[in-house]
Every structure is written in C-alpha cells, then in structure tokens.
Amino acid sequence: MNKMIYRFGGETTEGDLSMKDLLGGKGANLAEMSRIGLPVPPGFTISTELCQQFTEKGVWPAGLNEQIKKGIEHIEQLTDSTFGAAESPLLVSVRSGAAISMPGMMDTILNLGLNDETVEAFAKETGDKPFAYECYRRLITMFGNVVMGLSHDWFEGESVQPVQANESSGSQSGDSGALEASVEACKAAYRNLVVEAFPQDPWEQLERSAQAVFRSWNTPRARTYRQINAIRGLKGTAVNVQAMVFGNKGGESGTGVCFSRNPATGENGLYGEFLLNAQGEDIVAGVRTPQDIDKLKQELPDAYVSLQTMVARLEEHFKNMQDIEFTIERGTLHILQTRNGKRTGKAAVKIAVDMVQEGLVTEQEAVRKLVEPFHLETLLHSQLKESEGPDNPPFASGLAASPGAAVGRVVFSSEKAFESEESVILVRIETSSDDVQGMSSAAGILTSRGGKTSHAAVVARGWGKPCVAGAEGIRIDYKKGLMSNGEITLSEGDWISIDGTDGVVYEGKREIGQPDFSDDFYQFMEWVDRTSSVLVRANADTPQDAERSRSFGAAGIGLCRTEHMFFGEERIRLIQKMIFSRSAETRKEVLDKLFPFQKQDFLEIYEVMGELPVTIRLLDPPLHEFLPDDEEDRLRLMNDLGMDEPGFRQVLESLQEHNPMLGHRGCRLGITIPEITEMQTRAIMEAALERKQQGVSVEPEIMIPLVGSVEEFRDQKEVVDRTCQKVFGEYGITVDYQVGTMIEVPRAAILADEIAECADFFSFGTNDLTQMTFGFSRDDTAAFMPVYLRKGILQEDPFQSLDQKGVGALINLAVDQGRKAKKDLKIGVCGEHGGDPQSIGFFISRGFDYVSCSPFRIPVARLAVAQAVDS
Ligand code: PEP
Ligand code: MG
Secondary structure: OOOOEEEEOHHHOOOOHHHHHHHHHHHHHHHHHHHOOOOOOOEEEEOHHHHHHHHHHOOOOOOHHHHHHHHHHHHHHHHOOEEOOOOOEEOEEEEEEEOOOOOOOOOEEEEEOOOOOHHHHHHHHHOOHHHHHHHHHHHHHHHHHHOOOOOHHHHOOHHHOOOOEOOOOOOEOOOHHHHHHHHHHHHHHHHHHHOOOOOOOHHHHHHHHHHHHHHHOOOHHHHHHHHHOOOOOOOOEEEEEEEOOOOOOOOOOEEEEEEEEOOOOOOEEEEEEEEEOOOHHHHHHOOOOOEEHHHHHHHOHHHHHHHHHHHHHHHHHHOOOEEEEEEEEOOEEEEEEEEEOOOOHHHHHHHHHHHHHOOOOOHHHHHHHHOOHHHHHHHHOOEEOOOOEOOEOOOEEOEEEEOOEEEEEEEOOHHHHHHOOOOEEEEEOOOOHHHHHHHHHOOEEEEOOOOOOOHHHHHHHHHOOOEEEOOOOOEEEOOOOEEEOOOOEEEOOOEEEEEOOOOEEEEOOOOEEOOOOOHHHHHHHHHHHHHOOOEEEEEOOOHHHHHHHHHOOOOOEEEEEHHHHHOOHHHHHHHHHHHHOOOHHHHHHHHHHHHHHHHHHHHHHHHHHOOOOEEEEOOOOOHHHHOOOOHHHHHHHHHHHOOOHHHHHHHHHHHOOOOHHHOOOOHHHHHHOHHHHHHHHHHHHHHHHHHHHOOOOOOOEEEEOOOOOHHHHHHHHHHHHHHHHHHHHHHOOOOOOEEEEEEOOHHHHHOHHHHHHHOOEEEEOHHHHHHHHHOOOOOOOOOOHHHHHHOOOOOOOOOOOOOOOOHHHHHHHHHHHHHHHOOOOEEEEOOHHHHOHHHHHHHHHOOOOEEEEOHHHHHHHHHHHHHHHHO
16 A cells, blocks of 8 residues: 555654655654654654645545554554543644645644543643643634634634633633533534534544645635745645644743744844743734743743754754744643744845854855845845835835835936936836936836836846836826826825835835845855856946946856947937938948947946956847937937938838837848948957057957847858958957857747857847747736736746746757857857846756846846756
C-alpha cells in the first residue's frame, strides 16, 4: 500500500526538511525539528498527495483510515495516553500546511478527542474541571466552524460566552458548573444549526476534520491567495495531526510567537510576544494583549533560557532567521512550529552579514538564501510610511511602473511641472518625449494609460523616479484642470502621494521613509559579485545615468538609447528642424549641429565608464515622437521654423502612423535617412578616438535596432563601417569596435543564424519582442491586461516577467541558431526583463553573457544573477 502518513517525534521520525512538497512546509519542519531532538509534541502528517487524490476523486482514499490509526498509535506510545479512552485520553490538533506558506488561509482544529466522556477523564487527569470544559467548548466551536462552516457568531449567545482565562491563578475563572452549561449550550447550538449532534466518536472527529482541511485548499479565499501570490503547481495541503500541549494550564503555562532576530531591523536577539495561560489562538484573536518576549525572562526564567537555547539550535540548523511558535505547559517548553522568518530588506541584509560574521553561514550561503532580490528593491527606494489598508484607502491604483514614493502637488502639464518651485506630481493621460522636461523636474509621475513599458514607465525607471502608470480608474480633464476617481475630484495644485512600488495613489501628503545604504549593504554586494561571472550592465542614456549606474555596480552599459540624448530644449528644436528639412543639404546642416551634442555626451559617458564596455543603440523611435501633441505647441513650432501652414501640415501628415510602434522606426529610419546613422557613428567614434588620445581605450559597441532581416543589418553595418573608416582616416588612428544587433523582431529570432554571421553580438530587446510576439501594443495593454490576469488567461504581465513559453521559445531558437553560426557570439538582454529576477533565471540558464537593466535595478539584478548562476 502507498505510504500515506509520515510520523514525527522520537526515534521513528520519517520525514525531513527535503520533503516539503509531500509533507508541506509545516510537516517537513516538524519532522526536521524532531530529528534534531527538539521538544516537538509527536504526531504525523498526512501527505499532500492525499489532498490531491481527495480533491480529484471526491472520496476519502481507501486505506487512509488504517494508516491514520497507526499514526495515532505512534502518538499514544510517546505520550502514554489513548485516543478516546476514559482514562488519560489523547487529545490532538489538526492543522493544514502546504509546501508554500499561506498564512491564515487554511484551518486549524484543537483539542480533538474530547467528548462527553473523555472530558471528564481529562478533568480528572489535569485536576482542573473548568479547564477541561473550556477545552471542550473550544473544540465544539472550532469543529462547528471549520468542518460544518458555522460562523463563530452563532455560538456567541448569552449562554455560550467563552470564559475568560485568568492569567495567574493557574486555572480558568468561573465555576465548572457555568462551564458545563456553556458546553451544553454550544452542543445545543451545534445540534440546532447542523441538525445532528456533535460527533462523540473521536475517530469520526478526526476523519471529518482532516477532510475539512483538505477541502479548505480549494476555498475561494485560498484560491485567490494562490492566484495573487502566483503560487502554482502544488499538490495541495498536508494535514498535521499532533499531540496537544496546553499553554492554558495556569500561570506556569503560556504560548507565544517569536523571531530569532528582529525582522524589522535585523538586530540579533529574541523578538516577539507571549501570553501567559493561553492557547495560540488567543494571541491571534487579540482578546488579550500579549506581552513582550523580554518579560518572559522575569515570568518564567527557566522556560526563557530553554527557549533561547532552542532558538539558537534552530538557527544553527536551518541557517536562517526563524519564526517560531512555542507553548510552555506547566514550565516545560514545546516548539510547535518554525519557519524562515519574513523580514524587511534592511533586516535581510543585516542578518546575512551578521550570520556570516558569526560563522553560521558561508558568504555563498548568505547570497543564495538570506536575501531575496525584492528585499534589495525595497532597500533602494523611498517608501510611503503608511501602506494601503481599510483605514487608508487609495485614491487610485495602477501599475507599479517605477518603484519609490513621491509626494507633490498635482500638475497636468509638463510646463507647469518644469516651472513649479514646489514638489509636484506630473499627472498625464500618457506621456511622450514632449513631457520629458516636466517629467525630469517632477517628483513622481502618474498616468491613466499605458503599461509597464510605456514611455512614462521606461523613462521613470531609468531615472529612478516613482511612477504609477495605467491608473485606469481616474479620469483626467486637462482643460478643467481636474482629475476624478468617480467619487473624489482633485484639482491642479492639490496634494497627492504616489507609491510606485505598489502602484497606488493617495490623496494628500503622506510621510516618506528614505532609503539608507549601510556598510552591510556594500559588504553583502561584494559577496554577491564574487559568486557570478555573468555581468550586469546598465540601460543608461546620459552621463548622469552612467554615473549612477557605476555607483550601483554596473559592469558596463548594455543599452544607451540615443534618442534620449535629444531631449532638452535646444536639441529637440534641432531634431524637429531636421524632421521638417526639405532637402538633403538642410538635413545635413541640422545634423551637423546636433553632432557636437552627441559627441560630447559620448565623451562624457566614456569618461565615466572608463574602459568598461558601452553599447550604443542608433536612433530607434519614430520621428513624430519628437513633435508636440498639443495643437498650440505645434503652431508655435511652425512659426519658430518659419514654415507656412500647408507645408508644415503636409510633413505632419506624412509622419502620421496607424501603429507607431510598428512603423517608421528602428533601422528603418537609418535605412531611409542614412545621414542619421552617419552622424551618430561619427559622434560615437570621434569621442572614442579622443579618449584613446587621452590614453584610455574604449571599444564601442554599436547596436542596430529593430532588425528583421540580415539585409537590413548589412545595410546599416555598411554605413557604420564606412563612416568609421572615414573618421579613422581623419584622426590617423583607429579603435576596435563592434557592430551588433538587437533581436526584437520575431523574424530576426527565427533567422538568427544568418544575422549572427555578420553581427558581433546579439542583445535581446524583449520589450519589442514581447510586443510583436503577442501582438500586444506595449502602450495599450492597460485596458485588457488586468482582465487577462484576473481571468487567468495570462498568469503574469509578459512585459514585466518574460513569457518563457512563447517569447522564451523564440529566444531559445535565436540563441541556438546564433551560436551555431558563431560559437562565441556574445549574447545579452536589454529589455526591461533584464532587471526582473525571474526572467534573469531564464537568461542565465540560456548562457547569456550579460543582462542590462535600468540603473536602479542593478543591485537587484546582481543578486538575481548570482542566485541563478549558483542554483
Ligand atoms: C526592447 O525593445 O526591449 C528595447 C530595449 O528597446 P526599446 O524598449 O527602446 O524599444
Ligand atoms: Mg525595442
């Protein structure tokens, strides 16, 4: 017969920590703790496979009851008691526990085994009748609630009030007569509501409780929890049946929860709370206020010392900070549960560094296990001090497009943002390159449209500016200067607070907590970098970005989007002039004027980056993105350019596109207007040559965007090579350079071998590749993505975390084909997925040489890379 249950406690413990999948986290931990000799009340775990069987077939698995009997015998032997006996009755708890913790999502039943007969025996044995009846009352209400679905309220008539435990008297207050009456009232309420008597057979109690725990796996709240937390692929919950220990047996008893270190600060030392004369549920229920764990030292000094010793052993064994539940029964300590404790980013880093210094873990273990990438994320950005809750409803929610918090007055135009002397939040339906100046002076950005790779999101992330994008619930009226969420209307000048880490917007001014980098952080990151040879580069477009990237530990620049260098009043005017130039000569004239700006930027970027690699992408966006949207601004531009209206309108119309993200952009621009490629190449190379003259060697990597065929690539490479040769001739010296391509059009991925033959490197532009693979315009997903996610059509936003199945298949193909054609082909990624820990795992598994992401994500990516390489 299949093994269905696994015993723990004593010599016969059958499970261990590695069996989480089968025993659930709690079951595996209980087994592991028993193995290392911790005082864990004995019990057994019914495996998750049985939950799966029960859920699928809807019938109680054959043979399970026999195995449960064996499990109970095991507990009986170790506790010297008998289940259902009229003398020394065994009482057990029944608890759920899946492989991944789902706090509070599933159910618990305590004191199982009590009935009208055993309660008397239990009273005799404990010498405390009121206590015994109080336990019985709890069983009936918990069973009624968990198994029969009765609300707790139904038990709360006058006659069934729970009796308040008295903290120090060593007994339940009230006389046993009142308690017996209360039990009778509970039973009567149960009978009335269920139309049958409370089951007196302990075996029936046990079977029905275990079934209820299995059923709780599929309750709407459990399913929603799994969906929200992306918990997938589990068999179900296990059921843990364990001998009861009682923290409510008087003043020498108690129960508590503690962390082995402070989960907020990481400080080493017990942190938690306890209640004397109480059961675990009393702490959760909040009826009595628990005391600080430090007080236990005075109240029960011996138990406190045992707890300290056990906690140290647990940390030593699990090599991680622990979150522990314990019960003290008449002075004796029992450990009921332990798990790795949740902690803040600050605490995670401190604990990792301390544990290495204390010799508990190695540097590599600290990197692999003690800090999660999201911990660093929270550490690197400011946060609103109050988070969302029932008393703190947000004004609106949107996509968490760029992390961090900002508080400011609402402004609806880029100009106002730029002019304002106060802190402002730029609120737009969506942003374009027109808004860049305002975006750069705003403290944060809020848009009602657009996805995670919308203009607002990408630019804000690059600058480390908080941004909430696609907040669909708000309506913005630029003319009236108002925005409304349907209930509340805010005007320009009103204060709002935005949290780009969670994607929420609040009315009014909220307090902000600033990030703080400790020495521990730098120490930890040093260990991170020692773990991996895969590089993390930055998506950096300006010397300032480059500077920031280096301070975050970038190993180079993986994507310099040159179009971002054209922002700023003078430059944008020039590019606009170029767009409206009617002849090749005037276009050349304007480009010549743009040239020094570009060259100066490259010089400064090279200067900041030293000899680190820099990949520069030639111009990508469609030219109309450099033109104003607003009619008034357009007319102003027309006058500035000295154009007549028909001529101006004619050019405007020629630039109009039905789907701008699939139009005249990328290498298509360079192919139709090669002067742009020439100008950019010249700026890149002249700057590199001048650095060489200063004694610093720079090897520029020029990247051609949006290539879909080898012919396109060849066309642009020819312009680049020709220009390079010309510049080398003029300077009389040369530098090495590379010409590579972005892989962001599905066709390029499919024909990657052809392209690899003439390209020096591939960099996956996963933003466009995702857009084109799905056929989702990346700026227009806000209208349907939430529905897709809610309906489970997509599990995750593919612009945020790589769609490994579809887009990943194209990447696999391109990597294989590319490396078949050129064995050592350098491969990287520069789409937003380059900073997403989950996607990074995929890129590493495919042998990428580097990932590139926005500067503020670099530490997160460094850790994700180290963890992926090491796994
Ligand atoms: C991409 O498409 O992934 C990319 C990096 O380019 P952009 O986002 O600028 O189109
Ligand atoms: Mg792209």
